[in-house]
Amino acid sequence: xxxxxxxxxxxxxxxxxxxxxxxKELMKKTEETVAKIKEEKPTGWEKKGLFTIxxxxxxxxxxxxxxxxxxxxxxxxxxxxxxxxxxxTWDNKATANYGLTKLQxxxxxxxxxxxxxxxxxxxxxxxxxxxxxxxxxxxxxxSGFDPADKTTRISHFFSPAYFQxxxxxxxxxxDNLKINVAxxxxxxxxxxxxxxxxxPSFGVAQGESTRYEFGAAVNGYYKFNIMENxxxxxxxxxxxxxxxxxxxxxxxxxLNIVMKVNKYMSTNLSFQTxxxxxxxxxxxxxxxIGIGVNCGF
Numbered sequence: 001x002x003x004x005x006x007x008x009x010x011x012x013x014x015x016x017x018x019x020x021x022x023x024k025e026l027m028k029k030t031e032e033t034v035a036k037i038k039e040e041k042p043t044g045w046e047k048k049g050l051f052t053i054x055x056x057x058x059x060x061x062x063x064x065x066x067x068x069x070x071x072x073x074x075x076x077x078x079x080x081x082x083x084x085x086x087x088x089t090w091d092n093k094a095t096a097n098y099g100l101t102k103l104q105x106x107x108x109x110x111x112x113x114x115x116x117x118x119x120x121x122x123x124x125x126x127x128x129x130x131x132x133x134x135x136x137x138x139x140x141x142x143s144g145f146d147p148a149d150k151t152t153r154i155s156h157f158f159s160p161a162y163f164q165x166x167x168x169x170x171x172x173x174x175d176n177l178k179i180n181v182a183x184x185x186x187x188x189x190x191x192x193x194x195x196x197x198x199x200p201s202f203g204v205a206q207g208e209s210t211r212y213e214f215g216a217a218v219n220g221y222y223k224f225n226i227m228e229n230x231x232x233x234x235x236x237x238x239x240x241x242x243x244x245x246x247x248x249x250x251x252x253x254x255l256n257i258v259m260k261v262n263k264y265m266s267t268n269l270s271f272q273t274x275x276x277x278x279x280x281x282x283x284x285x286x287x288x289i290g291i292g293v294n295c296g297f
Contacts, residue, residue: 048296051295055291135164167182
């Protein structure tokens with residue numbers, strides 16, 4: 001009888017233990033399923049913004065190796081408002097950046113100046129493919145001067161201004177990986193007429209204020225984690241003009257690396273290179289690195 005009772009108690013304990021394990025596994029799978037449903041479930045509108053200030057300073061005192069005192073600052077504003085449903089996706093991003101540097105004994109110089117708005121609309125086709133339409137606007141906030149003499153103004157607000165609109169197909173794996181191919185894209189370049197009085201400017205012919213192009217555009221976006229608290233954002237824009245020198249491809253590539261320290265501070269690296277033979281016969285490059293103070297909203 002004792003052996004029987006012992007066997008029953010042991011069986012009950014083992015059954016109870018397995019029941020608890022199965023219950024825990026079931027709860028874990030349920031939680032994972034709920035999380036996945038929430039992730040995949042249409043969320044409607046999602047809005048977020050980020051304001052960043054980058055600071056750099058160099059100071060030398062009796063430094064025999066030489067050096068020049070300098071201070072630099074960059075301010076950036078990014079705002080996204082995106083919509084998602086079972087059949088539609090609509091991503092919108094507005095960006096503004098402005099930077100100044102001051103070298104000892106020299107006037108203030110502009111190091112960064114950009115305003116940009118991107119809108120990408122997709123209608124579900126099949127799987128991760130969408131019929132798409134996109135709009136892009138790029139310009140600047142302040143005047144730019146000839147690098148050779150520092151006094152001749154060659155650009156200012158809304159001059160130049162670039163507009164692109166195209167239709168095609170969008171592959172969107174996630175918000176962090178998407179490629180849009182638009183084989184029918186219109187491009188308009190706007191420049192104030194006083195910049196073309198003596199010759200062409202930014203591809204706009206002498207005496208004109210606009211230039212129209214029709215071609216194909218490919219836009220890619222890929223963001224991933226290099227390691228914990230370090231992210232890399234890649235933005236690639238390609239364009240070719242069917243109407244003139246179709247073999248020439250305009251390239252605009254940006255790499256943003258953010259090394260997060262905490263919620264409010266990070267080390268930011270931004271690298272951008274542009275090739276547009278209508279504006280300049282060669283690659284334009286820009287690099288900014290500094291300690292960032294971030295404020296999300």
